[in-house]
Amino acid sequence: MVCWAPVRWGADAHCRLLGFSRIHWVYTEGVAMLSICARHTRGGIYLCNYLTAQRAGGPAPCHFSTSQPSLSKDHRDYSLPNVSWSQNLQDLYNKYQELSKNGNWKCIPSCSQWRLVKSQVGDPMEGVRENRFFIRNLDKDGVGLECCMFYNKAEKRMVCIFQPGPYLEGPPGFTHNGCTATIIDSTAGEVAVCTVGMAVTANLNIDYRNPILLGSTAIADSMVEKVDGRKVYTRCTVRSHDDKVVYAEATGLFIKSNL
Numbered sequence: 645m646v647c648w649a650p651v652r653w654g655a656d657a658h659c660r661l662l663g664f665s666r667i668h669w670v671y672t673e674g675v676a677m678l679s680i681c682a683r684h685t686r687g688g689i690y691l692c693n694y695l696t697a698q699r700a701g702g703p704a705p706c707h708f709s710t711s712q713p714s715l716s717k718d719h720r721d722y723s724l725p726n727v728s729w730s731q732n733l734q735d736l737y738n739k740y741q742e743l744s745k746n747g748n749w750k751c752i753p754s755c756s757q758w759r760l761v762k763s764q765v766g767d768p769m770e771g772v773r774e775n776r777f778f779i780r781n782l783d784k785d786g787v788g789l790e791c792c793m794f795y796n797k798a799e800k801r802m803v804c805i806f807q808p809g810p811y812l813e814g815p816p817g818f819t820h821n822g823c824t825a826t827i828i829d830s831t832a833g834e835v836a837v838c839t840v841g842m843a844v845t846a847n848l849n850i851d852y853r854n855p856i857l858l859g860s861t862a863i864a865d866s867m868v869e870k871v872d873g874r875k876v877y878t879r880c881t882v883r884s885h886d887d888k889v890v891y892a893e894a895t896g897l898f899i900k901s902n903l
């Protein structure tokens with residue numbers, strides 16, 4: 645029999661992040677099927693464990709704190725590995741760290757992103773909150789986006805290795821396309837900013853090719869194609885960690901700030 649069950653799912657932050665209503669409805673049969681299919685992948689195990697824990701009333705992360713204004717001066721680097729990282733994400737991180745040894749690639753610490761903005765435009769909330777961006781705005785490791793960016797100056801290229809967590813769900817078991825758009829915007833935006841200085845998104849076009857399983861590891865690979873005056877044209881492809889599946893392809897136009 646088909647049955648719909650309400651599941652309290654990290655209510656406040658989840659709603660804020662995805663714009664859903666306070667109760668998130670999950671089609672339980674679909675989720676059960678997905679969890680069976682998902683067992684075949686490393687990401688699936690992550691998802692299965694999470695769903696099993698939730699159904700059992702176990703340590704489902706229903707209550708957690710979001711990125712509220714904070715007086716903390718602890719500028720944690722959210723791009724460093726933590727226990728929620730899958731082996732695939734860790735392997736990609738190790739690969740780019742290795743590539744960084746000859747200076748071609750450079751790891752971008754998460755806290756550097758706001759420093760970049762502040763150095764250009766100042767920070768209206770200086771002193772009242774931590775340095776962090778929308779892309780990594782949940783306190784709890786693993787529930788949102790785990791990611792790290794690497795920059796290649798010579799190639800005008802930025803990659804973002806990432807692992808979407810359970811609070812980023814769109815279709816049951818899969819990543820919300822708005823989350824994918826955020827990753828693309830941030831990766832392409834960052835390479836635009838690193839290339840020409842402070843710039844904002846004017847246009848973003850995305851073709852979604854395949855859904856991204858929650859808990860899986862993927863990579864957004866973005867590069868600057870052309871700079872024409874203040875206009876920075878970028879291209880980005882999102883693929884699975886092993887390059888076998890293309891998840892999305894995008895172009896973005898960023899406009900260099902007049903400031």
Ligand SMILES: CCCCC/C=C\C/C=C\C/C=C\C/C=C\CCCC(=O)SCCNC(=O)CCNC(=O)[C@H](O)C(C)(C)COP(=O)(O)OP(=O)(O)OC[C@H]1O[C@@H](n2cnc3c(N)ncnc32)[C@H](O)[C@@H]1OP(=O)(O)O
Binds near residue numbers: 758760844845902
């Ligand atoms: C505002 C908050 C900023 C927050 C932080 C922003 C960036 C973060 C920076 C560093 C962080 C590191 C990495 C990045 C991480 C994340 C990325 C997040 C990105 C964002 O979250 S960022 C916020 C969302 N974003 C906006 O909030 C933009 C709203 N918007 C505007 O602020 C203006 O609209 C603007 C500035 C775009 C242009 O205004 P403007 O007056 O300066 O210049 P103008 O209109 O003259 O355009 C100049 C030439 O661009 C062409 N052009 C313009 N728009 C076009 C379009 N859509 N399609 C095709 N061509 C276009 C014109 O046709 C002309 O071309 P031509 O020169 O050939 O005539």
